[in-house]
Amino acid sequence: xxxxxxxxxxxxxxxxxxxxxxxxxxxxxxxxxxxxxxxxxxxxxxxxxxxxxxxxxxxxxxxxxxxxxxxxxxxxxxxxxxxxxxxxxxxxxxxxxxxxxxxxxxxxxxxxxxxxxxxxxxxxxxxxxxxxxxxxxxxxxxxxxxxxxxxxxxxxxxxxxxxxxxxxxxxxxxxxxxxxxxxxxxxxxxxxxxxxxxxxxxxxxxxxxxxxxxxxxxxxxxxxxxxxxxxxxxxxxxxxxxxxxxxxxxxxxxxxxxxxxxxxxxxxxxxxxxxxxxxxxxxxxxxxxxxxxxxxxxxxxxxxxxxxxxxxxxxxxxxxxxxxxxxxxxxxxxxxxxxxxxxxxxxxxxxxxxxxxxxxxxxxxxxxxxxxxxxxxxxxxxxxxxxxxxxxxxxxxxxxxxxxxxxxxxxxxxxxxxxxxxxxxxxxxxxxxxxxxxxxxx
Ligand SMILES: NC(=O)c1ccc[n+]([C@@H]2O[C@H](COP(=O)([O-])OP(=O)(O)OC[C@H]3O[C@@H](n4cnc5c(N)ncnc54)[C@H](O)[C@@H]3O)[C@@H](O)[C@H]2O)c1
Ligand SMILES: O=P(O)(O)OC[C@H]1O[C@H](O[C@H]2[C@H](O)[C@@H](O)[C@@H](O)O[C@@H]2CO)[C@H](O)[C@@H](O)[C@@H]1O
Ligand SMILES: [Mn+2]
Numbered sequence: 001x002x003x004x005x006x007x008x009x010x011x012x013x014x015x016x017x018x019x020x021x022x023x024x025x026x027x028x029x030x031x032x033x034x035x036x037x038x039x040x041x042x043x044x045x046x047x048x049x050x051x052x053x054x055x056x057x058x059x060x061x062x063x064x065x066x067x068x069x070x071x072x073x074x075x076x077x078x079x080x081x082x083x084x085x086x087x088x089x090x091x092x093x094x095x096x097x098x099x100x101x102x103x104x105x106x107x108x109x110x111x112x113x114x115x116x117x118x119x120x121x122x123x124x125x126x127x128x129x130x131x132x133x134x135x136x137x138x139x140x141x142x143x144x145x146x147x148x149x150x151x152x153x154x155x156x157x158x159x160x161x162x163x164x165x166x167x168x169x170x171x172x173x174x175x176x177x178x179x180x181x182x183x184x185x186x187x188x189x190x191x192x193x194x195x196x197x198x199x200x201x202x203x204x205x206x207x208x209x210x211x212x213x214x215x216x217x218x219x220x221x222x223x224x225x226x227x228x229x230x231x232x233x234x235x236x237x238x239x240x241x242x243x244x245x246x247x248x249x250x251x252x253x254x255x256x257x258x259x260x261x262x263x264x265x266x267x268x269x270x271x272x273x274x275x276x277x278x279x280x281x282x283x284x285x286x287x288x289x290x291x292x293x294x295x296x297x298x299x300x301x302x303x304x305x306x307x308x309x310x311x312x313x314x315x316x317x318x319x320x321x322x323x324x325x326x327x328x329x330x331x332x333x334x335x336x337x338x339x340x341x342x343x344x345x346x347x348x349x350x351x352x353x354x355x356x357x358x359x360x361x362x363x364x365x366x367x368x369x370x371x372x373x374x375x376x377x378x379x380x381x382x383x384x385x386x387x388x389x390x391x392x393x394x395x396x397x398x399x400x401x402x403x404x405x406x407x408x409x410x411x412x413x414x415x416x417x418x419x420x421x422x423x424x425x426x427x428x429x430x431x432x433x434x435x436x437x438x439x440x441x442x
């Protein structure tokens with residue numbers, strides 16, 4: 001059986017250890033000959049990489065492992081690039097979240113002005129990775145889950161329309177695990193669902209079990225009672241209150257259209273006042289992640305390096321991330337797996353912009369994906385999506401053209417921002433904060 005070579009772009013990511021260990025666990029269906037880490041921050045990456053190197057040597061010595069900051073070394077002889085970079089890292093995420101809050105506006109990683117700022121940083125980084133991959137391994141596929149996936153996906157549509165890149169998100173994966181739990185099933189793979197939306201901005205409108213029984217009535221009842229709160233998923237790593245609150249708030253988001261089940265991210269657009277009222281402008285999600293996930297991962301890695309062994313360490317595979325191997329196997333082995341991808345609409349949602357990058361179920365095989373038609377969407381969702389997709393398109397246009405005007409329009413158009421005046425105040429602060437990352441705007 002063919003063995004695959006993978007480069008993980010963003011090797012210093014807090015998700016890298018869980019994903020690397022998960023890849024080792026999944027070798028029966030996805031055998032690996034080589035794993036490389038690539039990052040533009042060698043110091044950050046080295047801690048993660050040295051610990052993973054010890055783990056791989058102890059648990060899968062047959063796999064060739066290396067790590068580098070050199071693009072040619074990283075991207076030569078690879079079959080897949082698994083990309084999870086964070087341009088500007090958590091320090092910039094903190095600014096993305098705190099600057100809007102200064103003006104009483106939602107400060108969030110991928111939503112609102114914070115997501116727009118993150119998108120303006122990410123586009124260059126992702127395009128650079130695609131170009132490296134195509135230069136050094138022209139037959140490789142990029143499985144991208146670097147955020148903000150919506151803006152990154154629109155940028156790849158505009159700038160690299162023919163590249164072999166699939167843009168994905170794990171929020172629906174997590175929420176489908178929770179829905180399976182709601183109906184007493186063990187896995188999301190026992191569900192047969194239909195979904196439409198933009199990334200972090202979508203709805204389930206059909207949910208069956210694999211025998212064709214309609215599960216919507218039970219799930220709707222559970223949502224009306226508690227939202228996603230109390231429903232368990234494989235990796236309930238979200239122990240911090242901010243995530244618990246998000247899962248509970250889905251109850252109010254659901255109330256807006258009880259015919260569909262909402263993605264949790266709609267909270268930021270439909271209840272921005274609630275989000276701001278419950279935010280601490282001095283201590284946002286970025287601070288929680290730095291205090292918890294980042295601190296924990298780097299402590300564990302340093303301990304492994306110091307001990308010279310991963311035995312007895314709390315290192316564990318990220319079971320939740322197996323969706324990435326589902327996708328890699330679909331491409332590598334033509335499995336025709338059904339997966340949610342962020343792809344050009346082209347009629348999949350019949351009453352929506354054909355050029356929009358929509359998050360819809362696709363059948364994935366060796367030659368890419370086939371979209372599953374979702375039909376016409378209701379006026380409520382259509383109105384919301386038209387506003388949001390325009391934000392995303394104007395952001396990418398602002399990046400391509402270096403247009404201050406279009407970025408101001410993008411922020412003004414966001415449902416999280418009350419006026420063009422506030423939008424401009426936020427934009428001018430973000431420009432100052434992102435001087436070393438954004439293209440110059442005129
Ligand atoms: N799509 C999803 O559902 C999903 C889920 C979880 C995380 N993510 C995304 O995964 C990414 C990683 O998340 P994290 O919290 O581990 O971030 P992190 O900051 O811990 O790691 C990101 C790594 O990317 C590196 N990096 C930044 N710019 C780079 C560039 N231009 N080239 C190469 N490397 C670069 C950084 O140095 C860092 O080591 C983020 O974009 C995050 O939003 C997406
Ligand atoms: O605030 P963070 O950095 O903890 O999470 C932000 C990301 O949240 C979603 O991904 C979750 C995923 O839904 C969950 O099941 C688990 O795997 O953790 C992931 C990261 O926390 C969302 O899909 C991502 O786009 C966000 O970056
Ligand atoms: Mn996501």
